Amino acid sequence: MTVESVTCCIAGGGPAGMVLGLLLARQGVEVLVLEKHSDFLRDFRGDTVHPSTLRLLDELGLADEFLALPHQEVTRIGVTTDDGTFVLADFGRLRGRFPFLALVPQWDLLDFLADRAREQPTFSLRMDAEVTGLLSEDGAVCGVRYRTPDGTESEVRAALTVAADGRTSRVREAAGLRLREFGAPMDVLWFRLPKPAGDGGSPFGGAGRVTRGRLLILLDRGDYWQSAYLVPKGGYAALQAAGFEAFRTDLAGLLPALPAAVGSLRGWDDVRVLTVRVDRLRRWHRPGLLLIGDAAHAMSPIGGVGINLAVQDAAAAARLLAGPLRRGAPTARDLARVRRRRMLPTVVTQFVQRQIQTRFLLRVLAGDRPVGTPPLVRLLARHPVLQGLPARLIGIGVLPEHAPPAAREPAGADTAAVGRGRPPTGLHARRRHAVASLKRRLQTR
Numbered sequence: 001m002t003v004e005s006v007t008c009c010i011a012g013g014g015p016a017g018m019v020l021g022l023l024l025a026r027q028g029v030e031v032l033v034l035e036k037h038s039d040f041l042r043d044f045r046g047d048t049v050h051p052s053t054l055r056l057l058d059e060l061g062l063a064d065e066f067l068a069l070p071h072q073e074v075t076r077i078g079v080t081t082d083d084g085t086f087v088l089a090d091f092g093r094l095r096g097r098f099p100f101l102a103l104v105p106q107w108d109l110l111d112f113l114a115d116r117a118r119e120q121p122t123f124s125l126r127m128d129a130e131v132t133g134l135l136s137e138d139g140a141v142c143g144v145r146y147r148t149p150d151g152t153e154s155e156v157r158a159a160l161t162v163a164a165d166g167r168t169s170r171v172r173e174a175a176g177l178r179l180r181e182f183g184a185p186m187d188v189l190w191f192r193l194p195k196p197a198g199d200g201g202s203p204f205g206g207a208g209r210v211t212r213g214r215l216l217i218l219l220d221r222g223d224y225w226q227s228a229y230l231v232p233k234g235g236y237a238a239l240q241a242a243g244f245e246a247f248r249t250d251l252a253g254l255l256p257a258l259p260a261a262v263g264s265l266r267g268w269d270d271v272r273v274l275t276v277r278v279d280r281l282r283r284w285h286r287p288g289l290l291l292i293g294d295a296a297h298a299m300s301p302i303g304g305v306g307i308n309l310a311v312q313d314a315a316a317a318a319r320l321l322a323g324p325l326r327r328g329a330p331t332a333r334d335l336a337r338v339r340r341r342r343m344l345p346t347v348v349t350q351f352v353q354r355q356i357q358t359r360f361l362l363r364v365l366a367g368d369r370p371v372g373t374p375p376l377v378r379l380l381a382r383h384p385v386l387q388g389l390p391a392r393l394i395g396i397g398v399l400p401e402h403a404p405p406a407a408r409e410p411a412g413a414d415t416a417a418v419g420r421g422r423p424p425t426g427l428h429a430r431r432r433h434a435v436a437s438l439k440r441r442l443q444t445r
Helices: 015-025 051-059 063-067 106-117 170-175 235-240 244-254 257-265 305-329 332-366 375-382 384-395 427-445
Strands: 001-013 030-032 072-074 076-081 084-090 101-103 121-127 130-137 142-149 153-163 177-183 188-193 208-211 213-219 224-232 273-274 278-283 289-291
Touching: 001 015, 001 142, 015 030, 015 106, 015 121, 015 305, 030 153, 051 063, 051 305, 051 375, 063 208, 072 170, 084 375, 084 384, 106 121, 130 153, 130 170, 153 170, 153 305, 188 235, 188 257, 188 332, 213 244, 213 332, 224 332, 235 244, 244 257, 278 332, 289 332, 305 332
Parallel strands: 001 030, 001 153, 030 121, 076 208, 153 289
Antiparallel strands: 072 101, 076 084, 130 142, 142 153, 177 278, 188 224, 188 273, 208 213, 213 224
């Protein structure tokens, strides 16, 4: 068995793990990312890169290069109900360089981040390395054990281990950390529909189509529609029992303008099921271990915010922990600071998602009465200026993070000034107190 040592070992090469690895390496921290797959070419559920993430890339000098990749830009999100089409969020009203959502295949995002991170001398990425357990010493996590496809077991000892291995985190399970689960009334069927040549817009005017008992979302991916069909929690089994032809007929009723696209679906093998979960950890760390992204909080797909919240977690962790890592090892207090910083955005976002689930989606999927257009949607239609508010909540979020100053320069740049700044004024202190109070109130909901 081989044993190696690094300063920081990150389990999981998703958006959170790759961004954290890049940001730490740019600050001179030795990082090893372990990814269990051999490549990033998989059918991810989240391909939406929000303005908050684009701004972070811009601060790193990478946004223009990233946006040179094939992508689609979404400036508005709308929904079509039985009453008509309504705009829900207008990203064109956001300030800054990026008044849009960028739809980019997640494998392109991860390949891009990996290539930029490999430019740093202190960064390593190991594919085909599945973390199987934690190493502990004197009650603290001191690294991980991982396995390669040929069955070889190896160990990595680290001053800090970070779990960024997703909503089914094996590291979280090994650490014995417990989730607070909120549930969700739906699951999502995920499939692709080819776009007719020259098709320039949604077949029903908005990103979503809502009618009695059914909700369909289409994301424009250039030459195909990435499609999400919502079903009641556990409802996939009932659809299978009714037969694929019944599902396709129902889908054709929602998409009468795309008969050929619907006909391209041949069977259940063309459909993937995303089991929707909304949960979060009460505690994000143990001595020597930190959890971020979906490993710490699984988000509903509403708003497509999951990737971007994970990236924000990574940015906060890199800013708060690079100094302690360069000095040796973060303390429990250092790790707790990451949770304190990121808990408010997590709680607020999940609270909004849960309200949408229970007050709207649950009624739609019940299918026991006609679906009217919610008053809030009508309000946004009457006063378009208000469409910038949901755009900001979705695209920027609560407490958006910035790139650590030292990460904006090549590794080895002078970082002595990092962390220096004006002492908090009374106004700053009052703001912190208000944020802390709001956080406590929301956590009790």
